Amino acid sequence: MERIRIGAGVGFYGDSFLPALEIIRQGAADFVCFEDLAELTLAILQKDRSRNPQSGYTKDLLPMLEAGLPDALRNHIRIIANAGGLNPQAAGQAVRGLAKKLGLALKVAVVSGDNILDRLPSFLPFSHMETGESLPEQVRERALFANVYLGAWPIVQALQQGADVVITGRVADPSLFLAPLVYGFGWDWDDWDRLALGTVVGHLLECSSQVTGGNHGGHWDAVAGLDQIGFPIADVTQDDQVIITKLPHSGGKISADTVREQLLYEIHDPTAYITPDVVVNVSGAHLEDLGNDRVKVSGIKGGERPARYKALLGYEDGYMGQGMLGYSWPDALKKAQATEKIMRNQMARLNLPVEEIRAEYLGYNSLHGPLASAQCQDDLNEVYLRLAVRTPDRRAAEQISRLMVPLALGGPPTASGLIGVDRVRGLTGLWPSLVERHAVDQLVTVSVEEVTS
Amino acid sequence: MRIQEVAYARSSDKGDHVDISVFAYTEESYQKLSQMLTAERVRQFFEPMGIGAVECYPVPNLLALKFVVKNALDGGGARSIRADNQGKTWSGALLRLAQEQWGG
Incomplete structure (x- = not known):
């Protein structure tokens, strides 16, 4: 291929897929890639799967494909999604069922082998990536999921076998987008600068609207059309020109400012952004604003990929119980603080087994905590107390809102807006590790099945 | 001068x-910011949040400074009980630090 256009599908599980459908409807891309898995997402999908063994993939996959597949096939757009989560096989089966229902002929690929929870014994000691500590038995017993961040190669294989839809489990975010470039341009697996460039394309697109003016920290109020924000499209040529753009008439904005903001997002060391495919150096990046929501990206360098894959184990780590109660002027903050004290006394009297108590005041310091400015605290119009606890005991977590409710009558005055009660959340601890590449690669399977209409 | 102006x-x-x-x-x-926002200054600022070490990576090419604040989220976003469990607003807090340090 001489030119490849890649569209962003979703940036996380819960993101809107309508902008991607518009890209597909207009035929404005050759591939659309959906990045569904954040660190927390696998914990959510594990809960789904524990209730129903046929679930464990993201619930937006089928509605998205039902709306988008006919146009995608008509416009020769291939879809890549790590929406398979913890159950890519079941997701693939569901996609094939959907295609039959819609009367569509296509090839569906499933990439699996990233899920190593059942094979954990062969990966021990599964030492912590940063501390070097061996995986403790009590953490292993509470494991919810353990997945390896795979690179682009299994997806490339699926595309080579003609897949129209590729469903994967935990593939590293940018690798989803790198794969069609490696496939389409025939890049070599040791062509580090090109792999790095393709990885940067993926990194810029993987958070969808965060590069098209969403969550823009600069002149955010000058970004128009957030009510119909467009998702990014990368236009890449065989001679390594990369332009990040979006559909004309979609909302949002692409400028050197929005692109550099996403370029550095969450990558830690800008000279060594580690991915399964390549170690990327973005410190020499050059961003040329071509106008009309088009930015050209160059100056990306790459180095040899790491010898080991990153794996992430999530484990049950207690519960959070919380409640919120609002107070109005006068003395809004003082009243909310008094309620915090009442709650603390009551919890102590009940001997609730809490490991951490956190009191935050919405409208005053719930986001910045001790860093919030104290200047306005005496004259707040209103403030909400949010009281949250960490506890190993689910029933103790449920107690928090029960203690808070009576304080609407039996506490300081002008209490109102009792919201957010009874929301007990399971907390997930994370244990990152590094695993041998070959030990994982031999577990990876790429299966392509054809559906005939 | 207020930092969010620059x-x-x-x-x-x-x-x-x-x-x-x-x-x-x-x-x-960028030159001013890189002199002022050292890793140590940023570490001192975020210390009340309960953090570990701070790393600073200047990217002059993009007029950017990158800070990695280690062990800052009570074990990670999925384990934290904070409202801002992912540190999404720490950027805003840091803008205020420099504003105070630069003076009005």
Whole structure:
């Protein structure tokens, strides 16, 4: 291929897929890639799967494909999604069922082998990536999921076998987008600068609207059309020109400012952004604003990929119980603080087994905590107390809102807006590790099945 | 001078760490920011939040400073009980630090 256009599908599980459908409807891309898995997402999908063994993939996959597949096939757009989560096989089966229902002929690929929870014994000691500590038995017993961040190669294989839809489990975010470039341009697996460039394309697109003016920290109020924000499209040529753009008439904005903001997002060391495919150096990046929501990206360098894959184990780590109660002027903050004290006394009297108590005041310091400015605290119009606890005991977590409710009558005055009660959340601890590449690669399977209409 | 007049920022989590990027609008303000926002100054500022070490990576090419605040989220966003469990607003907090340090 001489030119490849890649569209962003979703940036996380819960993101809107309508902008991607518009890209597909207009035929404005050759591939659309959906990045569904954040660190927390696998914990959510594990809960789904524990209730129903046929679930464990993201619930937006089928509605998205039902709306988008006919146009995608008509416009020769291939879809890549790590929406398979913890159950890519079941997701693939569901996609094939959907295609039959819609009367569509296509090839569906499933990439699996990233899920190593059942094979954990062969990966021990599964030492912590940063501390070097061996995986403790009590953490292993509470494991919810353990997945390896795979690179682009299994997806490339699926595309080579003609897949129209590729469903994967935990593939590293940018690798989803790198794969069609490696496939389409025939890049070599040791062509580090090109792999790095393709990885940067993926990194810029993987958070969808965060590069098209969403969550823009600069002149955010000058970004128009957030009510119909467009998702990014990368236009890449065989001679390594990369332009990040979006559909004309979609909302949002692409400028050197929005692109550099996403370029550095969450990558830690800008000279060594580690991915399964390549170690990327973005410190020499050059961003040329071509106008009309088009930015050209160059100056990306790459180095040899790491010898080991990153794996992430999530484990049950207690519960959070919380409640919120609002107070109005006068003395809004003082009243909310008094309620915090009442709650603390009551919890102590009940001997609730809490490991951490956190009191935050919405409208005053719930986001910045001790860093919030104290200047306005005496004259707040209103403030909400949010009281949250960490506890190993689910029933103790449920107690928090029960203690808070009576304080609407039996506490300081002008209490109102009792919201957010009874929301007990399971907390997930994370244990990152590094695993041998070959030990994982031999577990990876790429299966392509054809559906005939 | 207020820092948000000369720079903007974005932050988020990776595991237990908060990753913050600060972007200057001009070369001149980038020079000022890089002198002022050392890793140690940023560490002192975020200390009340309960953090570990702070790393600083200057990216002069993009007029950017990257800070990685280690062990900052009580074990990570999925384990934290904070409202801002992913450190999404730490960028805003940091903009205020420089404002105070620069004076009015």
